[in-house]
Amino acid sequence: MVRLSRAQQQERTRAAVLAAAREEFAERGYTDAKVDRIAERAELTRGAVYSNFPSKRALYLAVLVGSTGQPDAVDAPTGGLADALGAFARVWLERLPMTGDPTAVGRLRSRSLTGLFDDEPGRTALAQVTRLEALLLGLALESATPHQARRVRLAELVLTTLNGAGHLADTAPGFGDPFDVAHACRHLAGLDLADTWDPPHLPYIGPARLVQDAWEPPAELPDQITGHGAGFGADGVIAVLGSGRLEAAEEAVRAARPGDRITVAVVTGDPAEIGRALRLRIGDITGCLRRVFPPAAWPGLRLVLDDDALVASAAGVADAGDATEAAVRVRAGKIVARAGGRGAALAVAAAGDSTTTRSGEAGR
Template identity: 55%
Template sequence: MARLTRAEQQQRTRAAVLTAARAEFTEHGYAEAKIDRIAERADLTRGAVYSNFAGKRALYLAVLAADAESSRSAARQPLRSPESTGEALGAFARVWLERLPLAGDTPASGHLQLRSLSGVVDTEPMRAALAELLRLEALLLALSLDAERPPVRVADLALTLLHGAAGLAENAPGAGDPFDVARAAEHLADLPLDADEPAPHLAFTAPAREVGDAWTPPTGARDEITGEPVDLGDDGVVVVLGAGRLSAVGEAAMEGTTFVVVTADPAETGSLVRLRIADVVACLRRVFAPADLPRIRIVLDGEGAMLDALDTAAVDDHTETAVRIHNGRITHRAEGHGAGHAVTKVDTVR
């Protein structure tokens, strides 16, 4: 029998740790889970666990992210999308509410089923990243509802309603009626809300610089929305965003734009990003036909390969760099808040 390579052995060890951790979190919950017990369940040493995961929080987020990605992969897409915004919101709510625990579920298993972050996201950078992710989730739902005039405020209200139902179910399983919540989501489409306004700072954003730089893009990228490979060398706009700038997707959400998400903390913040994007996309895939999913691309770059290719400064949560690619070269470039908007504006007027 052929011996496993080092990479294969590490992959097998990581999978064993994740399986053991899922069992531990299901039985004891996040707060009471112990790394020693996880190592024992996996028949590994404590050191083997820490060589693959930075700590309990990173491990918990990795378990939730793996579950969300599995749900996304298994999602069966409909042949057609709902015919109205209200119908779509109701269908999305029903899919989302399937995660609610039942009255007979244990608290620990219910929290895992909810993909609860209670007591987990307790650092300021992660809280800020979560706020940005919630805005991104609303945008992705809004783009699925209407690609031309995405109703972001309506989508944001729908997700607020659903997260409120989850919070109630987490503390009082069985409370509330999910069918009533889904019906309420349908009626959000009829609220007389003002149109979404562009961010005020965009009016003062410096224009993109015209350059003629060589472009050697990283390979192996994958779109988190469709699951399809992404060629970062194709003509178009690429926007690199830190976890604290994800709401900037809405400033440059032109069809075909690729958004590359980077983070200085792949183990925890990176797993949080993976979790939330996979989770909302799994729900979107079950409600909307493939042609009606958001027509932007989101790529996760846990290794920082994109920043190396762009020769930019070290990544932080507020990173925002955008480039326009044409014929294998970088033709325009911008950095800082509004960079994505500046580069897509160039694309519009060319």
């Protein structure tokens, strides 16, 4: 008889819990599912379930995250902005339940988070990750079209349309035709939204503090956009953003100099629930982008999920949590600029390579 190691036994227990949970959620939905029944299905104790997942919500999110998988590539659109939007909408809409699917199965299929978070941190995180999704789609649209216009407002409008269709799939299954929704998204390309980048608070952000601190790159983490290593040893800007400050990613992107490498490390004080929700949403949007756009049009920034605060610690950010915003610029193996607080990502991205030390720190 082969004796399993403790790690192997834990992995087997975890897999059994996830399989049982998927069955329970598919049959009864999130609200009516019971942890005791999940434990019974897995032939485990209630304590064994909670030793792997701290709450039913964390377990549900783990089931959803496990359903994303690796997307297959599709033909990239060749007809400009309208075709890109139509292709993106079609891929996004594939997750919606089929007519006749039971409600619980449909919500698992669509990876719906409707009604899952009724607390302020959860709602804030979902609002902020939606802003990040719009940035990622907007950057892909900007790269895929010859014009130099900002496309984030257009991306926001497309995601509003698609999320509305997703909500109706939850509340009124069978209402509307996904092909019509995709067609409508395609025609949104013709709108003139006069999109510019000029947030009102930017003139009040102080400069980054120029330093000469040692940079010890953390253990490698995968870039959520490309699937490859993020490459923390390279020069560039690293922004550590909590789940409540994800919108600051655009501040770093817009302030960056041509050729700057921007890395966004996402942190949270609640990796079991908020962290999994962010992983799910980011995995869905990046999966769609990889299927629709060629690699040359993928957003140029690196995006990592810093669940264990490895990047935050290397950047000197203590107690990284949902409200965190901090950034450093790395050059030639040293941190040459740093800032913390609101506006930190912008301040560091805008910082030059001068060695003249300036006082002040963003967010003060």
